Amino acid sequence: MHKQDVTIYDVAREAKVSMATVSRVVNGNNNVRKSTRDRVQSVIKRLHYQPNSVAQGLASKRTTTVGLIIPDMTNMFFAELAQGINDIATIYRYSIILSSVSNELMKEEDTVQSLLNKQVDGMIYMSDRLSPAVHEVFDRTSTPVVLASTLDADGDLPSVAIDYRKAMKQALDLLYQDGKRDLAFVISDYNATINVARRIPVFENFIKEHHLGVPRIYRDVLTYDQGEKVFAQLQQEHVDGVIVSSDLAAAGIINAAKAAGVKIPEDFEVIAAGSTKISELVRPKLTCVRSPLYDIGAVAMRMLTKLMGDEDLTHRKVKLPFNLVKQETTLNQ
Amino acid sequence: MHKQDVTIYDVAREAKVSMATVSRVVNGNNNVRKSTRDRVQSVIKRLHYQPNSVAQGLASKRTTTVGLIIPDMTNMFFAELAQGINDIATIYRYSIILSSVSNELMKEEDTVQSLLNKQVDGMIYMSDRLSPAVHEVFDRTSTPVVLASTLDADGDLPSVAIDYRKAMKQALDLLYQDGKRDLAFVISDYNATINVARRIPVFENFIKEHHLGVPRIYRDVLTYDQGEKVFAQLQQEHVDGVIVSSDLAAAGIINAAKAAGVKIPEDFEVIAAGSTKISELVRPKLTCVRSPLYDIGAVAMRMLTKLMGDEDLTHRKVKLPFNLVKQETTLNQ
DNA sequence: GCAATCCATGCAAGCGTTTTCATAGATCGT
């Protein structure tokens, strides 16, 4: 059987109507007499007619497709976000074109442009850092964009996230209350907007206010191995409380600490600023800031459907509640 | 600025050539005089012309898009596969339409059909169980399909995987050599082809050959929680060696075992039949069958590009080497 | 130097839909 064997034309001929009428039936336009509709539908079924989405897209200028720009699909954090996006997209019958920008094979702005060339109806962006080049592409297009679990520096794009300042503050307070005074912040990407514009200022300010010396920030720690490795430095600097942006890296840190015979949480506390399943399956279980990832994805996608349907947004900047989950890497209260 | 402000027409007019020539330049057809090509290209740059992929797709009947059918994107196992697929796809300039079929919002065969309607040039399928309804859709189309890390019962589709029989046998041998005699097999989906047609027969046969009684198979254990829960049953049955299909579930089992004071690996051994990062970050580290997931994805995608380019496949069934990684949940050799 | 060949380009017919506009017939109000 061939790729497209039966077109709207064939259906029209068989049903003895014009293709316009078939098109109406296919699209649920109710300006069709019941008897006609039934006849057309039975022919559609008999011939196994399936509309060609590409042709539909060209004619209607809507592809019912959205682009997803994700930094790294093997990071569970994004996978959970994507799940929420996917479910809502399915409900609204949108397909998802996935663009992982983790590899260096293509520049991020080219990836986005290619999505635009595919005539996606909208995009969800969840990379950490919104480069000027990418932002420019977003500015140039009228295709709606929503940020999920990330922020843009100038804040003009619609977004769904948590209150990063508040989360950071609460995490720091917890460490401080537990008597920890030699604090450190371990992050993957220093220049990610959520770090440079949110968490880092809060961290530095906290250190200053409490007279805890110079703020210690360790960069480029994203993977498990990098986490394991950075522990030596933390120990050397006598750090006794650390906030780690990714829970995967945090897992590396606590495993290294255990291997070094350090007592957690008595002598060393760890809080992950982002969390996935991983925080539950390591021992001790990770105290962590839990973002409602699935919901962030779902809300972002829902916002996007509104934007794509020319509806207005009541809130362009949505903050969802997070949870500071106290587990075994901090003292019990 | 509007969605599509500049078309091939505008470029043609400005460059004083026909749209055919512009099309040739865009597509790298070298039947164009150098001077003409340069002129057209400079106009393209000046006007910021970007070809409309939908129109290209309709006219050329090629969309440079492939569909990915994935059971659950939050499962790291599939994420790593997808990464390999994505990288090769990027190299060959294919976009990926992601279809997660984990939710019950849409029947799997409808999802596949919708991919076909989008005129994807090919599909990679990595769900565990290939239902007859889906298989029928595959049979009906001429669009190529490759299976990644999964198998079809009748084996007529091209696929990339490991030798599941051999892997299962090696894992069982290891447990047996370590003196374990009360073995169990913990799986998520009994009816997945790789289980019902590969691992289970090997397991049952092994039990029989070694006179180890009745084969114990525990089904529907996929998540961490389910793993944690099933341990009680294992203990009750005095199981001392278990093979678990997913390492996430295995993590649940070992954590439950530790909590129950069971000594691993002395009194209880665990081998994960599938593995991801998770096997490295739990303690004790999981002994596991490591599939080259990234490579499986990459090879599958490469096969698909050949199929889409009407090339022949030298091997339709590729088996990649796996590794039985001996770690801390089995005795040291 | 003339027919044969090649090269660069243009013309125009699709690709399979949607959608605007026109219209014939049915329905309505009075």
Next chain:
DNA sequence: ACGATCTATGAAAACGCTTGCATGGATTGC
């Protein structure tokens, strides 16, 4: 019962591109 209003339908023009075919001028062979 007659003009006015609806309703269901069809005709045909887009949508933006690719591609087979035709063609005129340049190049080649002998």
